Amino acid sequence: MKHTILTLGLVILFTGSLFAQEKRTIKVIVPNKTDNIFITGNQESLGNWDPGSVKMKKTSDFERELTVAINYPAEFKITKGDWSSEGIVESLDHNPNLKIEDQHSKALFTVKGWANESDGKALGLDYNIKHFESEYLGDKRTIKIALPKNYNPNKKYPVLYTTDAGWNLFSVAKSHLTILSLKEYRIVPEAIVVGIVHGSTNGESNRNKDLDVYYGKSGQSFKNFVFKELVPYINNTYSTSDFNVMIGHSNGAEYNHFLLLEEENPFRGFISFSTNFYSTDVRQEMGAFMKNYQGKNLYYFVANATLDSPDRIEAGDDYAKIYTANKNEKFNFNKITYEADHNSVVPLSFLDGIQFIFKDYRNFDNYPTFASYRHNYLNDLKTNYGLEEQYNMNDLSPALMDIINHKKTADLEDYFQLVEDHKLWQSPYMKEPGGMDPVNKGNFYFMMEDYENCAENFELASENLGQGIMPRVYFLNLNKGIKAFNITEEHERLMNLLLRSKVYLNTTNELTPKSTESFLLFINYEIAKLSNEQGMNKAEGKQALAYCADNYKKNSAFTEKDLEELQ
Numbered sequence: 092m093k094h095t096i097l098t099l100g101l102v103i104l105f106t107g108s109l110f111a112q113e114k115r116t117i118k119v120i121v122p123n124k125t126d127n128i129f130i131t132g133n134q135e136s137l138g139n140w141d142p143g144s145v146k147m148k149k150t151s152d153f154e155r156e157l158t159v160a161i162n163y164p165a166e167f168k169i170t171k172g173d174w175s176s177e178g179i180v181e182s183l184d185h186n187p188n189l190k191i192e193d194q195h196s197k198a199l200f201t202v203k204g205w206a207n208e209s210d211g212k213a214l215g216l217d218y219n220i221k222h223f224e225s226e227y228l229g230d231k232r233t234i235k236i237a238l239p240k241n242y243n244p245n246k247k248y249p250v251l252y253t254t255d256a257g258w259n260l261f262s263v264a265k266s267h268l269t270i271l272s273l274k275e276y277r278i279v280p281e282a283i284v285v286g287i288v289h290g291s292t293n294g295e296s297n298r299n300k301d302l303d304v305y306y307g308k309s310g311q312s313f314k315n316f317v318f319k320e321l322v323p324y325i326n327n328t329y330s331t332s333d334f335n336v337m338i339g340h341s342n343g344a345e346y347n348h349f350l351l352l353e354e355e356n357p358f359r360g361f362i363s364f365s366t367n368f369y370s371t372d373v374r375q376e377m378g379a380f381m382k383n384y385q386g387k388n389l390y391y392f393v394a395n396a397t398l399d400s401p402d403r404i405e406a407g408d409d410y411a412k413i414y415t416a417n418k419n420e421k422f423n424f425n426k427i428t429y430e431a432d433h434n435s436v437v438p439l440s441f442l443d444g445i446q447f448i449f450k451d452y453r454n455f456d457n458y459p460t461f462a463s464y465r466h467n468y469l470n471d472l473k474t475n476y477g478l479e480e481q482y483n484m485n486d487l488s489p490a491l492m493d494i495i496n497h498k499k500t501a502d503l504e505d506y507f508q509l510v511e512d513h514k515l516w517q518s519p520y521m522k523e524p525g526g527m528d529p530v531n532k533g534n535f536y537f538m539m540e541d542y543e544n545c546a547e548n549f550e551l552a553s554e555n556l557g558q559g560i561m562p563r564v565y566f567l568n569l570n571k572g573i574k575a576f577n578i579t580e581e582h583e584r585l586m587n588l589l590l591r592s593k594v595y596l597n598t599t600n601e602l603t604p605k606s607t608e609s610f611l612l613f614i615n616y617e618i619a620k621l622s623n624e625q626g627m628n629k630a631e632g633k634q635a636l637a638y639c640a641d642n643y644k645k646n647s648a649f650t651e652k653d654l655e656e657l658q
Contacts, residue, residue, distance in 0.1 A: 112136075112160040113194060117147075119169055119178075120201040124152045128178065128202075132167025132188075136160055143172040165191040169202055175222075175231070178202035182215035206233075218265065218284075223324070227315040230297070233257075234321065235286035237265045238329070239272070242283075247332035249282040249476055250325055251445075252317070252358075254302060254343040256286025260437065264338055267441050277486065279449040280478055285325055287317075302342040304370035306349045314350065322357045332477030336360030336390075336448055340437055341367075344393075345406075348373050351391070352380055360390045362444040364437050365399050367406045374413060381424070382417035388475050390423045392447045394440035398432040423450065451475045455490045461502035464490065465509045482513045495538045503539060507532065520559050528552070530565050537571040545575035546584070553588045556595045562602055566592070566610045570648075573617055582625045589618045590631065613648045615639050620649075623657045 121128060130145050131138040136159045138145040147155040147169075166188040169178035179186050180202060189200050204214040211219045218237035225232060235256050239248065251268065253260045264284050271278040289298040303310025325331060337358045339347045344363035350356055352373065368374055395407035407426055414424040425447050429439045451457060451471065458464035472478045487506065494502045510516050511526035518528060533548035549572025552560050569592070576585035593614050596607055615635035622632020639654055 112162055114158060114160050115165075115191060115198050116156055116158045117191070118150075118154060118156045118199045119147060120199070121153055121155060121178075122202060122204055126155070126202075126205075127171065128155050129170050129172055130157055130167050131170060132165055134162055134165065137165065137167050142168075142170040142174050142177075161191065163191065163193050169200070171205055171207075175207045177206040179204050179206060179214045183211075183220070221324075223321065225316045225320055227312045227320065228301075229312075230292055231290070232297075232316070233288040233290055235261050235284075235288065236325070236329075237261075237284040237286075239281040239283070240269070241281075242329075244330045247330050247477055247479060249280060249332050249334040249336065249360075249478070250322075250329075251282050251284045251336045251338060251360075252321075253284070253286045253338040254346070255289070255298070255340055257288040257290065258340075260338065260340055260343075261286030263438050263441055264445075267445060271442070271445060274485075277453060279445055280452055280476065280480075283325070283329055283331065285321070287321070299342065302339070302346040304342055304345045304367070306346075306371055310346065310349065314353065317350075318353070318355055318357060334359055334476045334478075336362065338362045338364075338444075340364040341433065345370065348377065352376055359387060360448040362392045362394075362441070362448065364394045364440060364444075365396055365403050365407075365433050366393055366410065367403050368409065369402050369406070374409060377410070378413045378417045381414055381419055381422045384419055384422045386421065388421055388423060388451065390448045390450070392424075392444040393426040394436050394444060395426060395428040396431040396433060396436035397428060398430075399436070400433070403433070404428075423447075449476070452478075453486055453489075455493065461490060461494065461499070461505040461509075465505055482509060482515060484510075484515050487515075491535070495535065498539055500539060500541065503535060503541075518559070518561055518564075520557070520561050528560055529555075530560060530568055533572055533575075534568055537575055542575040542578045546572060546579055546581060548572075549575065550584060550588055553591045553595075556592075557599065557601060562595070562599065563606065566596075566606075566613075569613075582621065582627065586618070586621055586625075586628050586631075589614055589621065590628075593618065593635075608642070608644075609646065612639060612642060612644065612646060616649050616654075619654075619657050 117130065119128060127149075128147050129138070129143055130147055131140050131142045133140070145157070147157045150156050168188060170176050177186065180189065180200060181187065183206060190196070191198055204210055207222055208220070211217070214220065218235050221234040221236060223232045223234050251264055253264050261284065268279065268282055268284060270276070272281045289296065289301050291297060300309040301313040303313065322335065335358045337347055337350055337360070339362070341364070344366035345368070347361050347363050347366070350358060351361060393407050393410050395404055397404070407428070411426040414422070427440060427443055429436050431439050455464055457471070458467065469480065469482070472480060487509070491506060493499070494506060507527055514524040516527045517524040529548035529552040533545045533552065536542070536545035536548060549569065552565050556562055556565060572588070573585065576582070576588070593611070596611050596614060599607070602610070615638045618628070618635035619632050619639060622628050622635070636654065636657055643651060643654065
C-alpha cells in the first residue's frame with residue numbers, strides 16, 4: 092500500500108512540474124504607430140487560438156507588450172484581431188508559429204507587416220499582394236502579382252495565371268519564368284505572374300469549391316470571378332498584351348477543361364499538370380473544340396507522371412488521342428510523360444510547358460527562309476502573343492549561325508538587309524546605328540566561302556579606315572581578306588589594299604605603339620611575300636622585306652626562316 096501511495100505521489104509531483112506556469116513579458120515590435128494587436132496561442136492565457144481575445148498593451152509608438160503566465164512551450168501568433176490580419180514575422184509564404192520554448196528563450200518579436208495588407212516588400216516578398224473582394228464569390232481571395240524586374244508600363248506583357256497559389260505552383264512559375272526570360276537567354280518573353288490563393292472561409296478550405304471538378308454552382312462562380320473580375324482588373328492595372336495563360340495542377344488541371352470550353356474564355360495558353368476526366372467527362376466536347384477552333388493560335392500543354400494514379404495517366408494519354416483525331420493548325424497541343432509522382436511532375440515539366448506555350452517566340456524554324464522571317468516575324472509575334480518588339484542583334488545570332496553553318500547564301504544577304512533596314516549595328520566609330528560594317532561582313536562571307544564578296548568588303552574597309560571602321564578590328568581580321576584575295580587570284584587589288592593599310596599604319600595615332608608595330612610587321616611581310624610570289628611591285632617588296640628583317644620579333648604570322656626564303 093505504501094508503495095502505491097509513493098508512486099502516486101511521484102506522479103502528482105511530476106504532473107505538477109510539467110504544468111507549472113511562469114510569468115513572462117512578451118514584447119512585439121510593430122510596423123505602424125497605429126497598430127492595435129492581439130496575441131493568440133496554444134493555452135488559455137494566450138486566447139486558445141482566438142485571434143481577437145487577448146489584446147497587447149501599447150508601450151511606445153512601435154512597441155507592444157503583454158505580461159502573462161504561460162506554460163512551456165508556448166506557441167502563438169500576432170494578429171490585428173482576426174486571422175486575415177495575421178502578423179508576418181518571416182514571409183507570407185512561410186510564417187511559422189512564434190515560440191517560447193523555456194525560461195531562456197527570447198520573448199521579443201518583430202512583425203514586418205500584416206497578411207491583409209498589400210505591401211509585399213514589407214512582408215519580405217518579391218511580389219505584390221491584392222486582397223480581392225469578389226462579388227461573384229461573395230468572399231475575399233488573396234492574389235499574388237509578380238511583375239518583371241524591370242517592369243515598364245509602356246511595354247506590353249503576357250500574363251501567366253496560376254491556381255493553388257497558396258501552394259508552390261505560383262513560386263515555381265515565377266522562378267522558372269524569371270530565369271527563362273533573362274536578357275542573356277530570352278527563351279520566353281518577360282511576363283506578369285498572377286497567383287490565386289484559395290484560402291478558407293469559416294475555417295473551411297475554398298480550394299475544392301473554387302476548382303469544382305463537377306463545374307457546379309461554386310465552379311461557375313469561380314469562373315466568373317476569374318473571367319469578369321480578376322482578368323479585367325489585371326488588364327486595367329498593368330500593361331498587358333492580351334495573351335493569358337492558365338496554369339493548373341491536379342484539380343486545377345481538370346478545371347482547365349471547363350475554362351477552355353467557355354465562349355468568353357480569355358486564355359489562349361494552358362498548362363495542365365496531372366489532369367483528369369474523373370468527375371466530369373468532357374472528352375467529346377474537347378474533341379469538338381479542338382477540331383472546330385478558329386481563333387488566334389491556342390497552346391495547350393499536358394504533363395503526365397508515371398507514378399501518378401492510373402486515372403490521371405489515362406486522362407493525359409486520352410488528351411493526346413483526342414488531339415490526334417482532331418488536329419487543327421490553330422490548336423497547338425503537346426503531352427509529355429515524366430518519371431515523377433503527382434507533385435514532383437510540376438517542377439520537372441514546367442520548363443517544357445512554358446517553352447511550348449511560347450514556342451512561336453524567337454522561333455526561326457517557323458520560317459522557310461530568312462526573307463520570310465524578316466517580313467513576317469514581328470507581325471506574327473504581335474498576332475500570337477500581343478508583343479510589340481523590335482529586332483535586335485542578340486535575337487538574330489541563332490539565325491546567323493544557322494545561315495553560316497548551312498551556307499545559305501541568299502539568307503545571308505537578307506540578314507544584312509534586315510540589319511540595314513532596322514539600323515541594328517553600331518560600333519564606337521559610328522555616329523549612329525546603321526548597317527553592318529564591311530569588316531564583319533567580310534568575315535561572314537569568308538565563313539560562307541564566298542571569297543569574292545569577302546575580298547570586296549575588306550577592300551571597302553581599307554578605303555574607310557578610321558571612318559566608321561575600327562582599325563584594330565580591321566587589322567586583327569585582315570588575314571581572312573588576304574586569303575580571299577589569294578583564292579580569287581586578285582593579286583593587284585590585294586597589293587593595293589596592303590599598301591593602303593601600310594600608309595594608314597604609318598600615319599595614324601589611333602592605335603597603341605605596340606599594336607602599330609605588330610600590325611606593321613605583319614603588313615610588310617605580306618607585301619614582301621606577295622611581291623616575291625607574283626613578281627610585282629618589286630621596290631615595295633624589297634623595302635618591306637628589309638623592314639621585317641630590321642624589326643623582326645617573334646610573332647604568329649611568320650618566322651625568320653620564312654624571311655630567308657623570300658631573299
